[in-house]
Amino acid sequence: MDTPAGSTRGLTVGPKLWNGTTGDNQRNNVEATALASAARTATTASADLVNYNGKLVVVIVNVTVWTADSLTPAIRGKDPISGNYFQLHANFTPIAATGTYVYVVGLSALTAAAGGITAVAQAPLPRTWDVNMVHAGATTTTYSVSAITLV
Secondary structure: OOOOOOOOOOOOOOOOEEEEOOEOOOOOOOEEEEEEEEEEEEOOOOOEEEEEOOEEEEEEEEEEEEEOOOEEEEEEOOOOOOOOOOOOOOOOEEEEEEEEEEEEEEEEOOOOOOOOOOOEEEEOOOOOEEEEEEEEOOOOOOEEEEEEEEE
C-alpha cells in the first residue's frame, strides 16, 4: 500500500496472543502447502508448520498417481525442548488408490468421519507440527498435502 507524500503510516493495533516469549497477532483460518505435488518413493515429512491459535487442522492428501505400495499420513506434534516428533492420533487406514483424502485432527464437535472426511482424531493441536507421509515400499506415488488450520 502506497503512503501519500508527506504522510505517515499509523500503527496497527490488534489482539495479541502470548506464545510464552512474545505476542502473536491473532489470526483467522490459515491455509498452507505442507508438501507440493511431486512423485515420491520414500517417507517424506513436511517442514514444520506453526499453529498460532487454531483449534484443529484439516489435512488434505491429493494422490494423483498411485502404483502399488500404500501411503499413510501421520500428523505429528513437535516437542519444543527435544525437537522430537510425536504422532497426534492412532494410525490412519493406509491410502491405496488415487483420490482426495481428508483428515481432521483437533478438539472439535466432529467425532467421526462423515461426508468427504476420511478420518477424525481428537487431540489438541500443538504450536509446532508437521505431516509425515509414510511410504510402505519404494514404488512411485505422486501426491500433494495441504493444510487448513481452523480457529
